[in-house]
Amino acid sequence: MSWTDLAKNGRILVVDDAMENIQILHHALREEHDVLFALSGEKALEIANQQQPDLILLDAVMPGMDGYEVCAALRASPRARDIPVIFVTALTHPEDETRALEAGAVDFISKPFNVAVVRARVRTQLTVKRQADAMRELTLTDALTGVANRRSFNETIDSEWRRCMRAHVSLSVILMDIDHFKLYNDAYGHQAGDACLQQVSAAMKRCAMRPSDLLARYGGEEFVLLLPQEEQEGAERVARRILDEVSALHIEHRSSSVSHHVTVSMGSASMKPGPESSPELLIRSADTLLYQAKASGRNRYLAASF
Numbered sequence: 001m002s003w004t005d006l007a008k009n010g011r012i013l014v015v016d017d018a019m020e021n022i023q024i025l026h027h028a029l030r031e032e033h034d035v036l037f038a039l040s041g042e043k044a045l046e047i048a049n050q051q052q053p054d055l056i057l058l059d060a061v062m063p064g065m066d067g068y069e070v071c072a073a074l075r076a077s078p079r080a081r082d083i084p085v086i087f088v089t090a091l092t093h094p095e096d097e098t099r100a101l102e103a104g105a106v107d108f109i110s111k112p113f114n115v116a117v118v119r120a121r122v123r124t125q126l127t128v129k130r131q132a133d134a135m136r137e138l139t140l141t142d143a144l145t146g147v148a149n150r151r152s153f154n155e156t157i158d159s160e161w162r163r164c165m166r167a168h169v170s171l172s173v174i175l176m177d178i179d180h181f182k183l184y185n186d187a188y189g190h191q192a193g194d195a196c197l198q199q200v201s202a203a204m205k206r207c208a209m210r211p212s213d214l215l216a217r218y219g220g221e222e223f224v225l226l227l228p229q230e231e232q233e234g235a236e237r238v239a240r241r242i243l244d245e246v247s248a249l250h251i252e253h254r255s256s257s258v259s260h261h262v263t264v265s266m267g268s269a270s271m272k273p274g275p276e277s278s279p280e281l282l283i284r285s286a287d288t289l290l291y292q293a294k295a296s297g298r299n300r301y302l303a304a305s306f
């Protein structure tokens with residue numbers, strides 16, 4: 001993909017209390033982009049959080065919530081804080097420009113619009129956003145399996161923990177480890193080991209159905225599945241599915257003492273977040289259960305609520 005392509009097909013939210021301005025910007029951008037619009041700051045926040053546009057063109061002066069307030073609210077929202085904002089305004093003082101940049105805007109466009117300038121600035125910011133997205137994706141993904149990495153898991157469990165605490169619901173964690181994987185590597189070679197990790201993680205991923213479920217590679221041959229808003233019973237259903245899916249892969253493992261094919265052991269812990277508990281405690285509990293599952297014969301899960 002070329003740099004020019006990076007700036008194409010963006011989803012742009014235009015926020016202005018005057019329909020006429022929205023129409024001009026829509027006209028200027030519609031050929032290359034998908035244009036959404038909002039006539040107020042409040043509506044803009046709703047759309048930004050729900051539809052996550054790639055870029056927001058934001059009018060500074062609006063009745064009700066003005067552009068500066070919208071920008072501050074966007075920066076405080078976990079779902080919208082990375083969306084770049086270009087301020088669009090008839091205000092021309094350097095102080096206005098400074099205030100917009102300080103509020104978190106990445107650029108500034110003056111009214112009346114020059115369509116070529118609007119298009120060029122939008123392209124630049126979309127390119128920067130796409131590059132930043134790609135970099136972020138790389139830092140949060142495990143290169144071998146393509147699933148989330150441990151860093152991504154750590155970030156996500158913290159925010160899901162807080163979300164489940166606010167909602168007074170449980171969350172579950174399943175820690176999973178391939179049985180006798182050292183012996184597998186010894187018997188079939190490291191490359192076959194890598195391929196096995198890829199197949200097993202893909203099978204695990206198929207078992208995590210909800211959009212908020214997160215599968216991550218936790219260590220070498222250890223994976224972790226985060227199941228927000230899930231109690232022990234639901235987590236056990238998922239663990240059972242994983243046992244079946246991995247078994248159905250029929251990856252030969254001659255040296256395993258458990259089975260002729262690759263199997264996994266799991267520890268599943270569920271907890272309702274509260275002052276006495278923490279994400280670390282949840283993971284530690286799952287780890288203890290995984291250890292017990294290994295000690296009691298492997299190719300199984302053990303589950304508990306705390």
Ligand SMILES: Nc1nc2c(ncn2[C@@H]2O[C@H](COP(=O)(O)OP(=O)(O)OP(=O)(O)O)[C@@H](O)[C@H]2O)c(=O)[nH]1
Pocket residue numbers: 144177178179180181182183185189190191192193194197219220221294298
């Ligand atoms: N092929 C491959 N092997 C890996 C990778 N990461 C870790 N391993 C191997 O995974 C093996 C883990 O071995 P152990 O921790 O002893 O556990 P195990 O052999 O699975 O035994 P149990 O967990 O007790 O069933 C080690 O031999 C590591 O070299 C990887 O990315 N690719």
